[in-house]
Amino acid sequence: MIRLGGILLGVLVALAPAALANGDAARGKAKGEQCFACHGETGNSTMPNIPSLAAQPAGAMFLQLFLFREKLRDVPAMTPFVEGRSDQDLEDLAAYFAGQTLAPNDEPHDSARYQRGSELSQRLRCASCHGMGYKGQVQVPRLAGQREDYMLMALEQYQKNERTGIDTNMVAAVYGVPAADLAALAHYMARQK
Numbered sequence: 001m002i003r004l005g006g007i008l009l010g011v012l013v014a015l016a017p018a019a020l021a022n023g024d025a026a027r028g029k030a031k032g033e034q035c036f037a038c039h040g041e042t043g044n045s046t047m048p049n050i051p052s053l054a055a056q057p058a059g060a061m062f063l064q065l066f067l068f069r070e071k072l073r074d075v076p077a078m079t080p081f082v083e084g085r086s087d088q089d090l091e092d093l094a095a096y097f098a099g100q101t102l103a104p105n106d107e108p109h110d111s112a113r114y115q116r117g118s119e120l121s122q123r124l125r126c127a128s129c130h131g132m133g134y135k136g137q138v139q140v141p142r143l144a145g146q147r148e149d150y151m152l153m154a155l156e157q158y159q160k161n162e163r164t165g166i167d168t169n170m171v172a173a174v175y176g177v178p179a180a181d182l183a184a185l186a187h188y189m190a191r192q193k
Helices: 004-024 023-031 035-038 056-070 085-100 110-122 147-160 167-176 179-189
Strands: none
Touching: 004 056, 023 035, 023 167, 035 110, 110 179, 147 167, 147 179
């Protein structure tokens, strides 16, 4: 069963860019009204530990929604919103949020933590998967401008191997990174444009 799931995900990741050409942002907005309560109508979350979805690559959005729907990534709060949704529904939602503008993070930054986060992002080679400027690419999410609290929570979950899905590279990337460094990395990424 696990092997079959891995094969299915491999095919999905390979086909995602072509499939997402069918996503319709207008339909996605109409289908996404339930999403707005937590993620914001424009995809800019103001709720603690809830990610901003604005400007996420459509492939990354589709993949996460697919993982939630197929119960390959267990986030109980998301289950009722993806159950029974078609692939077209997921494509439309992904197209809508991908087309939204990310609100700038105007929170002040701590120079020492920011510098440490910058050094860590280089050492951990974050751009090799998340792209130049950490804007995400294909099925890999945008980190730039993501909520700091959410980013730190996600990094901690990866480090504890509590975040399921297909992101096994992230578990390895943050293995053994001290807690203060994870916080510095989240601080740095949240302040990227």
